Amino acid sequence: xxxxxxxxxxxxxxxxxxxxxxxxxxxxxxxxxxxxxxxxxxxxxxxxxxxxxxxxxxxxxxxxxxxxxxxxxxxxxxxxxxxxxxxxxxxxxxxxxxxxxxxxxxxxxxxxxxxxxxxxxxxxxxxxxxxxxxxxxxxxxxxxxxxxxxxxxxxxxxxxxxxxxxxxxxxxxxxxxxxxxxxxxxxxxxxxxxxxxxxxxxxxxxxxxxxxxxxxxxxxxxxxxxxxxxxxxxxxxxxxxxxxxxxxxxxxxxxxxxxxxxxxxxxxxxxxxxxxxxxxxxxxxxxxxxxxxxxxxxx
Amino acid sequence: xxxxxxxxxxxxxxxxxxxxxxxxxxxxxxxxxxxxxxxxxxxxxxxxxxxxxxxxxxxxxxxxxxxxxxxxxxxxxxxxxxxxxxxxxxxxxxxxxxxxxxxxxxxxxxxxxxxxxxxxxxxxxxxxxxxxxxxxxxxxxxxxxxxxxxxxxxxxxxxxxxxxxxxxxxxxxxxxxxxxxxxxxxxxxxxxxxxxxxxxxxxxxxxxxxxxxxxxxxxxxxxxxxxxxxxxxxxxxxxxxxxxxxxxxxxxxxxxxxxxxxxxxxxxxxxxxxxxxxxxxxxxxxxxxxxxxxxxxxxxxxxxx
Numbered sequence: 206x207x208x209x210x211x212x213x214x215x216x217x218x219x220x221x222x223x224x225x226x227x228x229x230x231x232x233x234x235x236x237x238x239x240x241x242x243x244x245x246x247x248x249x250x251x252x253x254x255x256x257x258x259x260x261x262x263x264x265x266x267x268x269x270x271x272x273x274x275x276x277x278x279x280x281x282x283x284x285x286x287x288x289x290x291x292x293x294x295x296x297x298x299x300x301x302x303x304x305x306x307x308x309x310x311x312x313x314x315x316x317x318x319x320x321x322x323x324x325x326x327x328x329x330x331x332x333x334x335x336x337x338x339x340x341x342x343x344x345x346x347x348x349x350x351x352x353x354x355x356x357x358x359x360x361x362x363x364x365x366x367x368x369x370x371x372x373x374x375x376x377x378x379x380x381x382x383x384x385x386x387x388x389x390x391x392x393x394x395x396x397x398x399x400x401x402x403x404x405x406x407x408x409x410x411x412x413x414x415x416x417x418x419x420x421x422x423x424x425x426x427x428x429x430x431x432x433x434x435x436x437x438x439x440x441x442x443x444x445x446x447x448x449x450x451x452x453x454x455x456x457x458x459x460x461x462x463x464x465x466x467x468x469x470x471x472x473x474x475x476x477x478x479x480x481x482x483x484x485x486x487x488x489x490x491x492x493x494x495x496x497x498x499x500x501x502x503x504x
Numbered sequence: 505x506x507x508x509x510x511x512x513x514x515x516x517x518x519x520x521x522x523x524x525x526x527x528x529x530x531x532x533x534x535x536x537x538x539x540x541x542x543x544x545x546x547x548x549x550x551x552x553x554x555x556x557x558x559x560x561x562x563x564x565x566x567x568x569x570x571x572x573x574x575x576x577x578x579x580x581x582x583x584x585x586x587x588x589x590x591x592x593x594x595x596x597x598x599x600x601x602x603x604x605x606x607x608x609x610x611x612x613x614x615x616x617x618x619x620x621x622x623x624x625x626x627x628x629x630x631x632x633x634x635x636x637x638x639x640x641x642x643x644x645x646x647x648x649x650x651x652x653x654x655x656x657x658x659x660x661x662x663x664x665x666x667x668x669x670x671x672x673x674x675x676x677x678x679x680x681x682x683x684x685x686x687x688x689x690x691x692x693x694x695x696x697x698x699x700x701x702x703x704x705x706x707x708x709x710x711x712x713x714x715x716x717x718x719x720x721x722x723x724x725x726x727x728x729x730x731x732x733x734x735x736x737x738x739x740x741x742x743x744x745x746x747x748x749x750x751x752x753x754x755x756x757x758x759x760x761x762x763x764x765x766x767x768x769x770x771x772x773x774x775x776x777x778x779x780x781x782x783x784x785x786x787x788x789x790x791x792x793x794x795x796x797x798x799x800x801x802x803x804x805x806x807x808x809x
Binding site for chain 2 (some may be wrong): 226230231233234237238241242245247251253254255258259262265273296298299300302304306318322341356357359360361362363364368369372374375377378380382394395433443448449452455463465466469474477481484485489490492494497498502
């Protein structure tokens with residue numbers, strides 16, 4: 206006992222003078238960034254807009270401080286511009302919410318199936334051969350298949366799913382929602398399963414010890430402890446879904462990206478900024494909301 | 505008092521939050537509304553035209569054109585895919601990778617400078633407060649308000665999606681890889697700054713307080729104490745964001761930068777859906793490669809910590 210105490214007291218990490226490992230890693234990464242610029246044949250000169258671009262840039266950024274409150278192009282448009290902003294925002298949020306509600310259900314199920322705690326049980330406690338079959342064959346098989354499915358869902362970007370569906374179905378709002386929902390399902394499932402596996406298994410073990418079935422131990426022991434982190438992540442994903450659904454507008458879906466693209470191509474920069482500020486304010490609101498929720502969870 | 509009443513009592517007195525319950529209710533109702541409001545045409549997805557489209561897409565459009573005559577064989581499929589990969593895919597994939605690296609290095613560098621400005625423990629009249637009474641001491645600079653402004657700046661940076669940034673920048677800078685790199689860098693700077701500032705605020709204050717008590721001022725405290733302590737955590741975030749940069753760099757090509765997305769868009773416009781699927785598959789493989797690299801690096805950093 207005394208000898209270990211003595212050891213821990215003396216075990217001061219020996220450090221050689223000179224750059225540490227951290228400094229070396231940072232230096233290497235910076236060098237890699239320079240190599241990337243070199244490989245892409247880029248020079249800082251490319252950052253200065255060309256003559257035409259400079260005019261656009263000046264117009265565009267000066268419009269930031271005076272967003273439009275009514276349509277800039279007056280020809281043949283009736284209806285209020287502010288109402289149009291609101292309804293574009295509304296559709297953006299509707300798409301995001303629909304996608305998230307699908308992704309949350311599917312992601313939770315897949316997340317459970319991909320986690321090790323869901324399949325964990327004490328083999329010594331398993332009596333029947335059926336149980337043993339579940340434990341040692343079906344479990345690993347389903348878990349592995351689920352993990353592969355999750356990786357497949359995640360590795361294709363939501364915009365690419367949308368393009369694939371666009372090619373397969375034509376323009377249809379439901380396919381856009383599903384396009385967002387697929388990769389989001391994968392991401393939610395991955396993070397949920399990791400959070401569940403990182404949860405301290407003690408409460409589940411004690412529930413098992415007093416006779417709860419593995420499922421009950423999971424639902425009432427493990428899950429409640431992981432729930433705050435899972436909800437926080439799901440909320441963050443909702444924010445991401447709003448951004449993704451905004452972008453889908455660039456491909457013709459009726460979200461705010463569609464309006465941004467249209468106004469930009471008509472050179473109505475003040476309209477563009479109205480939409481952008483509206484999107485920013487929306488994200489700020491979500492941010493404040495999720496911060497308030499997180500504070501409540503931690504307390 | 506018997507056992508059941510105790511449980512009932514515990515149940516009554518459990519911590520409850522109106523905010524949580526209200527939020528859950530609002531979110532659930534809104535999700536339901538989103539699904540049934542009619543804004544999203546679910547039934548349209550299953551109408552005859554759509555299914556006909558889908559059938560045609562799978563049977564003819566997605567079928568590799570080059571193999572129409574010889575029939576489908578693994579060798580032919582690999583030969584066709586290999587030829588396209590060698591011709592365009594490999595260089596586009598490499599460019600995608602370089603774009604993501606350049607973007608994340610720029611974002612990481614800028615975030616390393618800006619993140620401390622958003623940390624309320626440093627941006628404080630009395631950094632890593634020794635005595636809460638001094639907190640009310642008058643300072644020359646309104647530190648807290650400054651850091652709040654910086655925090656709002658972080659949110660502004662990340663509120664606008666990369667794709668929109670790239671779309672806008674492309675019109676100004678003309679076609680090069682810069683718009684894609686800048687768009688990714690701007691968005692990720694916002695995210696890395698926020699994560700970095702949170703990490704600094706959550707640091708164990710004891711070592712920093714010790715430095716302070718030895719007379720260290722703000723900047724030495726930052727460079728000698730804070731940055732070395734947050735470096736490994738910061739690198740974890742760096743690689744985590746790099747993963748998403750690879751995903752996004754693929755997609756940003758659709759705007760005209762020659763990454764994988766460029767060829768996806770190109771094949772889509774020419775209605776060569778077989779090629780489009782192939783490039784989407786290459787993108788997925790690249791993302792997987794990035795995920796694995798990032799996972800390896802993060803595991804290495806965790807071990808080295």
